[in-house]
Structures are given as C-alpha cells and as structure tokens.
Amino acid sequence: MRLASIAGRRGDPDADVTIADIAARAKGRGPRADGHAKALADPARLAALHESALLDTPAEESFDRLTRLAAKVVNAPVALVSAIDKDRQFFKSCLGLPEPWATNRETELSHSFCQHVVTAREPVVITDAREDERVLDNPAIRDMGVIAYLGIPLFAGDGQAIGTLCVIDHEPRIWKSEEIKLIQDVAAAVVTEITLRTSGVPAARAG
Incomplete structure (x- = not known):
C-alpha cells in the first residue's frame, strides 16, 4: 500500500499550517464522543491501519531514529510514533x-x-493540557506527565489517517510555527519509512 506524504491540511503536503490556523479551527470545539468513536472505528480507516503493518510489531531502529530526531529538533523530552486503533494506541516507536x-x-x-x-485529520497543538477542553480530563496528564503536546497526522495513500508523530513536554509550552514545520518534516520521513516497509523495498539505513 502506498502512503501519502504527511499532511498539514487534509492531505495537502505543501500546506503551511500556522499556530493561528490551528487555534482558529479548534476554538470552541470540544470532544464529541459519538462522532469521535465512529471516526476511529471506520472500517476503511482500520483497513488502511492494518495494511500499514504498524500494529503489534517490534521496535525498529528506522523509526526510533526518527523519534530521536523529532525530540532533538524541538528539544522535547518525549516523542512517539503512534498507530491509533479503534480502542487503543500502539507505539511503533517511543522515546521518553x-x-x-x-x-x-x-x-x-x-x-x-x-x-x-x-479524528481532526490535522495537527493538534496544545500549550497546556490542563486548560484545553479537548483533553483536560485525560488521565495521561497525571499518569504520564503530558502537558504540552504537538501531534501531526500520518495519512495512508487513500487519505485515511492512521496514526501520528507527536512530541510532548512536561511543562506548558508555546509551540512555534517553525517547530510545527520541523515536526511535519520528520513526520514525512516516518511516512516514507512506512511506504518502503510495506512495499517491500528496503530503506537505506546508516551503519
């Protein structure tokens, strides 16, 4: 299965998403449980997720290298490549x-x-999760120290959102537009790695 490049806006790899853009879309938008669950359980999305071969697979250096890079370029303590199933999230790669x-x-x-x-199919930028209505009751704030969050969607070739590359900080943080773009660039490399992996073409790896 061919995977498309990372998308800032609905699958457009050339989109230049700013913090103002994202904040404007999110303003006043709280979680809508029914529609949210339906989107996650969509059969076409789940089929694309399973075809990606991310779920329940061992850690791989090719992905771990990219999470390390993501954390480094924005100086974040946590970085993840997550595959989102209908009832869980699986970390193909995790740092921190x-x-x-x-x-x-x-x-x-x-x-x-x-x-x-x-479900939003676009970057999610959170400065302080304790004050964001989308996630303020999420137990990861307490259990995992997730305070500031920047997540970029990973899209399959058919346009289905199957997972994310995200970076996390344990303190409130205003994510800069340049940082969003940097993480989008790393996310594009994640998608390329998945494409090579699922197509059977070995990715070039440093020794």
Missing part, C-alpha cells in the same frame, strides 16, 4: 515515556491525545 508504558508500548484511548489528531 515512563514505565509501564515504555515497556508495554500501548495505552487505552483514555490516555490518548493522538486520537484527536486522527
């Missing part, structure tokens, strides 16, 4: 997670910020 999540490499959706990226 506390235990037991670092070992388990998955959480229930109750702890997921990334699900909002998948």
Whole structure:
C-alpha cells in the first residue's frame, strides 16, 4: 500500500499550517464522543491501519531514529510514533515515556491525545493540557506527565489517517510555527519509512 506524504491540511503536503490556523479551527470545539468513536472505528480507516503493518510489531531502529530526531529538533523530552486503533494506541516507536508504558508500548484511548489528531485529520497543538477542553480530563496528564503536546497526522495513500508523530513536554509550552514545520518534516520521513516497509523495498539505513 502506498502512503501519502504527511499532511498539514487534509492531505495537502505543501500546506503551511500556522499556530493561528490551528487555534482558529479548534476554538470552541470540544470532544464529541459519538462522532469521535465512529471516526476511529471506520472500517476503511482500520483497513488502511492494518495494511500499514504498524500494529503489534517490534521496535525498529528506522523509526526510533526518527523519534530521536523529532525530540532533538524541538528539544522535547518525549516523542512517539503512534498507530491509533479503534480502542487503543500502539507505539511503533517511543522515546521518553515512563514505565509501564515504555515497556508495554500501548495505552487505552483514555490516555490518548493522538486520537484527536486522527479524528481532526490535522495537527493538534496544545500549550497546556490542563486548560484545553479537548483533553483536560485525560488521565495521561497525571499518569504520564503530558502537558504540552504537538501531534501531526500520518495519512495512508487513500487519505485515511492512521496514526501520528507527536512530541510532548512536561511543562506548558508555546509551540512555534517553525517547530510545527520541523515536526511535519520528520513526520514525512516516518511516512516514507512506512511506504518502503510495506512495499517491500528496503530503506537505506546508516551503519
């Protein structure tokens, strides 16, 4: 299955998403449980997710290298490549997670910020989760120290949002437009890696 480039706006890889754009879309938009669950359980989306071969697979250096890069370029303590199933999120790669999540490499959706990226189909930028109506009751704030969050959707070739690349900080943080663009660029590399992996073409790897 061919995967498309990372999208800032509904699958457009050339979109230049600013903080103002994202804030304007999110303003006044709280979680809508029924529509949210329906979007996550959409059969076409789940089919694309399973075709990506991300779920329940071992950690791979090619993905771990990209999470390390994402964390480094924005100086964030946590970076994740997440695959969002209908009732859980699986971490294909994780850097900086506390235990037991670092070992388990998955959480229930109750702890997921990334699900909002998948259902919104656009970047989600959170300065302080404790004050954001979309996630203020998410137990990951308490259990995992998720305070500031920046998540970029990963799209399959058919346009389905299957997961995210995200970076997390344990303190409130205003994400700069340049940082959003940097993480979009790393996310594009994640999609390329998935494309190579699912097409059977070995990716070039540094020694």
